[in-house]
Amino acid sequence: MFSLFHGLWKYLFSKAEFHVLILGIDKAGKTTLLEKLKGLYTNLEGLPPDRIVPTVGLNIGRVELSNTKLVFWDLGGQPSLRSIWEKYYEEAHAVVFVIDASCPSRFEDSKSALEKVIRHEDLQGAPLLILANKQDLDNAASSDELARYLDLKNLDERIYMFEAVSTLDGMGIKESMNWLVEVMERSKRTEMLRVRAGVTSPASA
Numbered sequence: 001m002f003s004l005f006h007g008l009w010k011y012l013f014s015k016a017e018f019h020v021l022i023l024g025i026d027k028a029g030k031t032t033l034l035e036k037l038k039g040l041y042t043n044l045e046g047l048p049p050d051r052i053v054p055t056v057g058l059n060i061g062r063v064e065l066s067n068t069k070l071v072f073w074d075l076g077g078q079p080s081l082r083s084i085w086e087k088y089y090e091e092a093h094a095v096v097f098v099i100d101a102s103c104p105s106r107f108e109d110s111k112s113a114l115e116k117v118i119r120h121e122d123l124q125g126a127p128l129l130i131l132a133n134k135q136d137l138d139n140a141a142s143s144d145e146l147a148r149y150l151d152l153k154n155l156d157e158r159i160y161m162f163e164a165v166s167t168l169d170g171m172g173i174k175e176s177m178n179w180l181v182e183v184m185e186r187s188k189r190t191e192m193l194r195v196r197a198g199v200t201s202p203a204s205a
Contacts, residue, residue: 015064015068016067016069018069018070018071018093018184018190020071020072020073020092020093020094020096021073021075021088021092021094022034022096023075023077023085023096023113023114023117024077024097024098024110025078026076028100028110028133029098029100029131029133029134029167029168030074030075031055031059031074032167032168033096033167033173034072035061036167036170037177040173040174041065055075055076057081058074058075058076058088060072060073060074061074065177066181068185072096073088073092086122089120089122092123093127093190093193094128094180094183094184094189096131096180097114097117097129097130098131099114099131099132099146100133100134101132101134101140101142101146101164102139103134104141104149107146107149111152114130115153118152118155124189125158125187126189127180127184128158128159128161129163129176129180130163131163131172131176133166133167134166135166135172136171140164143164159183159187161179
């Protein structure tokens with residue numbers, strides 16, 4: 001009886017935890033996004049942009065938003081490092097894909113990398129947030145312009161959104177995170193990961 005009530009208490013009062021991949025080609029602003037999230041949602045001040053260096057491997061950031069714990073995995077985007085991305089797919093609840101909207105010459109590389117992410121079976125059903133970053137620059141493409149250029153296929157059954165943001169000044173970041181938490185909480189992907197981990201609701205206990 002104690003274990004039943006303990007399990008119910010833990011389910012009702014413990015905070016949900018989600019693992020989110022931050023992907024994108026190099027110099028898109030992934031680590032700047034992670035540092036901005038730390039500044040917005042924790043007592044820690046993120047690194048200033050001039051001290052951020054290209055990621056080689058993995059950066060991890062933990063923040064709390066409302067009643068939810070978010071663990072972000074920021075992976076290096078250089079061509080030689082993209083092969084390690086898939087090692088983290090299986091445990092991810094969602095993907096944030098960051099694109100430098102001010103650099104059209106690299107849109108094709110971003111599109112190719114993103115299409116590989118979308119097609120991978122280990123990310124089936126994972127909500128996708130595509131950030132058109134660097135909106136603080138005058139020449140940045142809007143989220144609608146970027147969506148038209150990418151013209152992504154295989155998105156019919158996936159929850160996704162394009163959002164215009166600036167990881168430098170924080171424009172659009174909180175709105176993006178609110179959307180992400182909302183869709184992760186009700187996505188089939190989250191339910192699948194819970195079942196696989198042996199986590200059940202009180203109703204099914």
